[in-house]
Amino acid sequence: MKRLLSLILFLLPFSVLAQEPSFDQYFTDATLRLDYVFCGNSAEQSIYLQSMTRTGDWAGRRKHLAEPLLKGNGQIRVLEPRTGKVLYANSFSTLFQEWQATPEADEVNRAFENCFQVPFPKAPVEIEISLTDIHNIPCAMLTHTVRPDDILIRQQQDNGNQCKELAWGGSLEGAIDIVILSEGYTSSQKRKFFSDAARARDALFAHEPFASRKGEFTIRAVFAPSQESGPSQPGKGEWNNTAVGSHFDTFYSDRYLTTSSMQKVYDAIGNVPFEHVIILVNTPVYGGGGIYNSVTIMGSDHSTFRPVLVHEFGHAFGGLADEYAYDSEGNDCIYPADTEPWEPNITTLVYFESKWADLLPEGTPVPTPVDPIERQQDVRRIWSSLGPEAKASLNLKLGVYEGAGYQMQGVYRPVQECRMRINECEEFCPVCVRAINAMIDYYTK
Ligand SMILES: [Zn+2]
Secondary structure, three states: OHHHHHHHHHHOOHHHHHHOOOHHHHEEEEEEEEEEEEEEOOOOEEEEEEEEEEEOOOOOOOOOOOOOOOOOOEEEEEEOOOOOOEEEEEEEOOHHHHHHOOHHHHOOOEEEEEEEEEEEEOOOEEEEEEEEOOOOOEEEEEEEEEOOOOOOOEEOOOOOOEEEEEEOOOOOOOOEEEEEEEEOOOHHHHHHHHHHHHHHHHHHHOOOOOOOOHHHEEEEEEEOOOOOOOOEEHHHOEOOOOOOOOEOOHHHOOOOOEOOOHHHHHHHOOOOOOOEEEEEEOOOOOOEEEEOOOEEEEEOOOOOHHHHHHHHHHHHHHOOOOOOEOOOOOOOOOOOOOOOOOOOOOEOOOOHHHOOHHHOOOOOOOOOOOOOOOOHHHHHHHHHHOOHHHHHHHHHOOOOEEEEOEEEEEEEEOOOOOOOOOOOOOOOOHHHHHHHHHHHHHHHO
């Protein structure tokens, strides 16, 4: 028996034995919330620690602790000080980095709040947080020590916000925990919020692969009352007093609904265990956004609520890129030609083998010519008149189609139409489905 065990240990990949830290050895069943400020301009960036909070039970992964599934545009790592061993790591993207690509970032330095959760350490640890540039090269880093007995680690207080469970995926250890937070709902609109949150859950679970795997998700809705109804609309001169300060016109783009008050968001949901946040904003106006491992934010009452919510959650949960392109100048520097993007559903062909090359039917030309029907504007207009076969062909026929990631040239997508490309197409493409499934497995297996 002993010999068999040692043989098994020998056969296990060395990396598994060497790298995979045990949760219980290093962490206690609690959460350390770390608040940072990312600041800079289009040319430089720096990171500052603002505060630390101990919150409730740890809802995140207890396996695959040291390796993020995707690289993201930044990473946070917990290190053992003596050995430098990685005890926990996660990746993310940020609103700050999106802002760095705007013209305003050439003119002024600005600061953005960011909050992260890591498991609460049993002994002093080093936290290393870094941002990477569009070439996937680290461009800012902060390392600091956290001592678990530090008296200035704030204790999360009861915020009084009501929580309702909308879906149950099992224990915190096994399930993927999502919280849906109210924004722009007054006290008298509490019932509407819980009803809207249930619609959000239903929208998510109506789409594959979430439909098949809904038993692995726990969804809780948290009601944080706002003083006024609806988000701010600066373009119309309307500023409202709301729970987490959301507003349209982010970066002067009228449809871009976000909040820069991430600390308010984390304060509002601090009594609830979670891994992903959906901020549901009480408005009929079209708008929303999704940032990988940061936040999904979504207006509640527009007719496109269901597909857009799922699209944005595709960004925030699955790390999926937009598969659409703009026929205009000025977007040519987001995915440079010499760098393979980390997002699983687009490629610059620098390292296509790491993407969906294994799924491509033999003999598929690269790049793949699009069907005559496929011209972005046209296909959106005529989508509802297409038959199921034509729709399926556009959604399922794998290739390497040029035009994705906001760029008409040099960035390629897996299919002609996908949930990550146009609102009219309900379904994710096979590559996006595989990527989401891989992420669900990463959390739960
Ligand atoms: Zn796709």
